[in-house]
Amino acid sequence: xxxxxxxxxxxxxxxxxxxxxxxxxxxxxxxxxxxxxxxxxxxxxxxxxxxxxxxxxxxxxxxxxxxxxxxxxxxxxxxxxxxxxxxxxxxxxxxxxxxx
Amino acid sequence: xxxxxxxxxxxxxxxxxxxxxxxxxxxxxxxxxxxxxxxxxxxxxxxxxxxxxxxxxxxxxxxxxxxxxxxxxxxxxxxxxxxxxxxxxxxxxxxxxxxxxxxxxxxxxxxxxxxxxxxxxxxxxxxxxxxxxxxxxxxxxxxxxxxxxxxxxxxxxxxxxxxxxxxxxxxxxxxxxxxxxxxxxxxxxxxxxxxxxxxxxxxxxxxxxxxxxxxxxxxxxxxxxxxxxxxxxxxxxxxxxxxxxxxxxxxxxxxxxxxxxxxxxxxxxxxxxxxxxxxxxxxxxxxxxxxxxxxxxxxxxxxxxxxxxxx
Numbered sequence: 001x002x003x004x005x006x007x008x009x010x011x012x013x014x015x016x017x018x019x020x021x022x023x024x025x026x027x028x029x030x031x032x033x034x035x036x037x038x039x040x041x042x043x044x045x046x047x048x049x050x051x052x053x054x055x056x057x058x059x060x061x062x063x064x065x066x067x068x069x070x071x072x073x074x075x076x077x078x079x080x081x082x083x084x085x086x087x088x089x090x091x092x093x094x095x096x097x098x099x100x
Numbered sequence: 101x102x103x104x105x106x107x108x109x110x111x112x113x114x115x116x117x118x119x120x121x122x123x124x125x126x127x128x129x130x131x132x133x134x135x136x137x138x139x140x141x142x143x144x145x146x147x148x149x150x151x152x153x154x155x156x157x158x159x160x161x162x163x164x165x166x167x168x169x170x171x172x173x174x175x176x177x178x179x180x181x182x183x184x185x186x187x188x189x190x191x192x193x194x195x196x197x198x199x200x201x202x203x204x205x206x207x208x209x210x211x212x213x214x215x216x217x218x219x220x221x222x223x224x225x226x227x228x229x230x231x232x233x234x235x236x237x238x239x240x241x242x243x244x245x246x247x248x249x250x251x252x253x254x255x256x257x258x259x260x261x262x263x264x265x266x267x268x269x270x271x272x273x274x275x276x277x278x279x280x281x282x283x284x285x286x287x288x289x290x291x292x293x294x295x296x297x298x299x300x301x302x303x304x305x306x307x308x309x310x311x312x313x314x315x316x317x318x319x320x321x322x323x324x325x326x327x328x329x330x331x332x333x334x335x336x337x338x339x340x341x342x343x344x345x346x347x348x349x350x351x352x353x354x355x356x357x358x359x360x361x362x363x364x365x366x367x368x369x370x371x372x373x374x375x376x377x378x379x380x381x382x383x384x385x386x387x388x389x390x391x392x393x394x395x396x397x398x399x400x401x402x403x404x405x406x407x408x409x410x411x
Contacts, residue, residue, distance in 0.1 A: 095404075098243055
């Protein structure tokens with residue numbers, strides 16, 4: 001496997017389909033979709049080229065990243081009480097911003 | 101949609117703990133989730149996952165579990181209308197609730213602010229045979245945490261080109277047990293300590309400058325669970341690069357790829373069914389990327405198997 005010297009990287013990212021992403025998309029329907037890597041191109045890229053392999057594995061920017069999600073419900077409730085706002089809770093089996 | 105969301109304090113959290121736990125935040129959730137879209141449901145599962153709006157006092161406002169933006173907008177608007185109709189006292193937490201919430205201990209409280217946080221992305225490699233439907237593009241995320249002293253342990257002690265270091269066994273075993281897992285299609289269980297057969301990672305200094313040090317990683321891993329319905333294995337070669345910021349004592353780049361094979365399955369990771377024994381134990385290609393990220397990509401979410409870290 002060849003490893004390239006540290007250098008600037010492409011922004012090419014792969015679109016990931018999962019429930020968390022879909023719900024995030026529903027929350028931010030106007031967010032731009034990530035560029036999609038065509039399957040044949042992937043087959044060609046992910047041989048022994050380290051940078052290409054990283055690009056293949058790196059998740060696409062997710063729509064829900066535009067929201068400043070707090071990571072724990074309790075902390076959000078305390079903040080909401082202080083700011084006199086309602087809480088919007090996105091709850092899933094597995095943390096929605098982690099392993100689902 | 102963004103304007104609507106800005107009227108809330110948004111939070112993402114794991115539902116199982118909230119649904120089954122006994123802590124103050126879990127009891128608060130249990131107090132209103134039955135008024136939501138899955139209230140009373142037991143089949144096909146009793147999960148209460150979805151999007152909920154509530155007050156800081158625990159009053160239900162609205163909920164939905166949808167992929168459709170229009171339905172989400174309707175839910176948010178309904179929640180805000182219900183919130184506006186409440187007396188101020190019903191919108192905030194009681195002093196007792198605030199005190200109880202302050203005692204809840206979460207793994208996220210251990211976020212290593214001055215350590216190393218890696219996003220862990222797993223994906224099937226081209227060549228995987230059973231990729232149909234949503235499996236074709238399946239991937240998953242997790243987070244790997246390292247304390248400040250542990251982060252430094254990824255580097256040779258002396259900053260000279262050519263210096264090498266075997267990364268401490270405990271750190272590599274942690275990667276193997278809790279992060280080199282087949283969770284591409286769904287949550288899975290970690291490997292036991294005795295199931296780690298190979299856990300080697302070496303760093304070698306490639307470049308030394310006044311402000312930074314570049315290193316290259318190489319290594320190998322193998323973990324196997326040999327018996328029972330969840331017999332499985334995960335074998336990889338490790339390759340990677342990283343840049344250490346000498347002034348700030350932290351990695352500004354860290355890309356470590358584990359590329360290899362997986363076989364077998366666990367209860368929820370959606371691999372070959374038990375009846376297809378031949379396919380079940382056929383090796384298929386998989387890879388995992390450990391990477392430093394920043395900005396909005398960085399989340400303070402604890403590793404899925406944080407309990408195993410022993411912190």
